[in-house]
Amino acid sequence: MLVPQAADARFRRMVRETAGGLPREFWWLWVSTLVNRLGAFVVTFLSLYLTGDRGYSASYAGLVASLFGLGAAVSSIVAGILTDRIGRRPTLVAAQVGTALFTAVLGFTDGQVAIAVVAFLVGFCNNATRPAISAIIADIVPAADRGRAYSLNFWAINLGFGLSAAVAGLIATYGYLTLFLLDALSTLLCAVVIFVRIPETRPDAPAERADEPAVGLGTVVRDSRFMAVVGLTLLIALVMQQSSTTLPVDMGEQGITSSQYGLVISLNGLLIVLLQIPLTRWVEGRSRTAMLVAAALLIGWGFGMTALAGASAWWYAVTVAVWTIGEIGYTPTLMGLVAELSPPQARGRYQGVYSLSWSLALFLGPAVGGVVLDHAGGGVLWGTCGVCGTVAALGYALLGRRSGAPAGTGAVAAVAVAAPVTAAGKAPAEAEQAPTGV
Incomplete structure (x- = not known):
């Protein structure tokens, strides 16, 4: 009986160290995120719906996917500004209500132009939630706990x-309209949870705080080191985007069936669910620079290894495992870094510009990857992914080494990148307190 009791005690301690001490508002936000993703059917099955159910061409489905990404890119900036100007909660609630509305409308829309327009609006509203959610977490969670959050x-x-994704296929047998309506309903439920349970968390405006410099969108763009982080993120995001675009095409050309692709790519989500929490605890106290460098290399060359897969589904599974481990270490570490680089009164703008890198990848990734695959072949495409990961790793290493930068925004960026990862992904106190305006 002692062994089970000891194991139970270790498990309880792990849960307490991983999830304990976070504000109640965070957990309501967490529940909202989980419910929203549980109902996120449409994005996953949109291309299949357009080609299989509506009979449109694959090229038209690709155009709609790109317009969805374009809407997401535009909303990154717009939502970031609104998050700072009108507040986190109203921006998030409006974005979720808009997503629910246009998702339901998309299920009833007919005609190529109309579907394309509504898909753009769905992408716009859906991505508009990101800056607000990230800003809320940075507002309500102490710096020492942000990495965990x-x-x-x-x-x-x-x-x-x-x-x-596991149940959407079954639900689709009753009609794709059911998917659209359930997606809309779950998103609307999230809006209600946010409205009822999450208070406004936006700090006082700069005009009301004499010690805080005013920060506009131009200030964010002129923050050269932050923009360097955004550019490096774009490189990694372009690589990651290939998992749902060129990867299935290349696997199909190698004779891998769609069911095999489904099993291989499902390994990504499975590993994240199983390893995210243990790996987050494992990286505590380690160099943030080292984490970002290692993660960028794992992502880049995880995809790069695809060039050697041939017709082996097992080898594809190995490559997915490699870049998934990189993703697990990369995303939370990077988000903690971005939160620390963002002045409290401009977190929405900073998070919006950061989100733009992922949105641009969603817009550009399918087109760029498809062109390279068609005209140069899979070997060049996957080799390019490895190069992109290497360039990003070198970029993070250079940023981490510039910890002796002069005071100001650049100093915060350099210190934050070089800082060790803790339970929060926290940078030194001086980085938390240093001026970030220009």
Whole structure:
């Protein structure tokens, strides 16, 4: 009996160290994220719906996917500004209500132009939630716990997505309209939870705080080291985007069936659900620079190894495992870094510009990857992914080495990148307190 009791005690301690001490508002936000992803059916099955159910061409489905990504890119900036100007909660609630509305409308829409327009609006509203959610977490969670909070939020996203993908195919047998309406209903439920349970968390405006410099969108763009982080993120995001675009095409050309692809890519979500929390605890106290460098290399060359897979589904599974481990270490570490680089009164703008890198990848990734695959072949495509990961790793290493930068925004960026990862992904106190305006 002593062994089970000891194991139970270790498990309880792990849960307490991983999830304990976070504000109640965070957990309501976490529940909202999980419910939202549990109902996120439409994005996953949109291309299949357009080609299989509506009879449109694959090229048209690709165009709609790109317009969805374009809407997400535009909303990154717009939602970031609104998050700072009108508040986190109203921006988030409006974005979720808009997503629910246009998702339901999309299920009833007919005609190529109309579907394309509504898909753009769905992408716009859906991505508009990101800056607000990230800003709320940074507002309500102490710096010493932000890394854990972002890891738990990332875990909820993938847990919900994995479960929704598993049941969406079954629900689709009753008609794709059911998917659209359930997606809309779950998103509307999240809006209600946010409205009822999450208070406004936006700090006082700069005009009301003499000690805080005013920060506008131009200030964010002129923050050269932060923009360097955004650019490096774009490289990694372009690589990650290939998992749902060129990877299935290349696997199909190698004779891998769609069912095999489904099993291989499902390994991504499974590993995240199983390893996110243990790996988050393992990296505590380790160099943030080293984490970002290692993660970028794992992601880049995880995809790069795909060039050697041939017709082996097992080898594809190995490559997915490699870049998934990189993703697990990369995303929460990077989000903690971005939160620390963002002045409290401008967190929405900073998070919006950061989110833009992922949105641009969603827009550009399918087109760029498809062109390279068609005209240069899989070997060049996957080799390019490895190069992108290497360039990103070198970039993070250079940023981490510049910890002796002069005071100001650049100094905060350098110190934050070089800082060790703790339970929060916390940078030194001087980085938390240093001026970030220009």
